[in-house]
Amino acid sequence: MDLKIDKGDFIAFYGRSGSGKSTLLNMIGLVDRPTSGEITLEGNKINTLSDDKYAFIRNKYVGFIFQDFKLIEDMTVYENVEVPLLFAKEKLSYMERRTRIAELLKKLGLEGKDTAFPDELSGGQKQRVAIARALVNQPKLLLADEPTGNLDKSSAEDVMKMITQIHKENETTVVIATHDPHIKEYVNRVIYVDEGFLREEE
Secondary structure: OOOOOOOOOOOEEOOOOOOOOHHHHHOOOOOOOOOOOOOOEEEEEEEOOOOHHHHHHHHEEEEEEEEOOOOOOOOHHHHHHHHHHHHHOOOOHHHHHHHHHHHHHHHOOOOOEEEEEEHHHHHHHHHHOOOOOOOOOOOOOEEEOOOOOOOOOOHHHHHHHHHHHHHHHHHHHHEEEEOOHHHHHHOOEEEEEOOOEEEEEO
């Protein structure tokens, strides 16, 4: 398959289970490496880089939202959101981290939840924490694997409105893998994934 993603794109991948949506998302997000072919970022080939450089670029450029949230259960909301900042090469001071996280939590409707643990949150709140964690390093590329898959209709709409706002305000490039037909209402490109082939909806 051959795919070009431009800055500011808002893309939804559709395909049946096992079609390769998540694998493609993981390669775009530098979680997995392709067994053949090339990945280029801003014109530079990157999939042959060392694991350390690969991880550095992933941390700097990519924010990832997972369907099952992947929050650390024995960490508070604040601590979960802080994790990517602690691994970033460009270290922020304690106060800079606190300020950035507080602003994000307020923006995502989680003000006052910073000391709560994941098992004290609703599904929609957990997904908001996952979004905050994905955004805390101010990534250029936001990836989401079934971000509405575990949410009721109202929470799913709230999450998609938040992602759309992030896309518009920061010109963040967004790529979503989904089964949810309603996500088509938000994106500007719809791409179908089928057994290693891509077909873009006109």
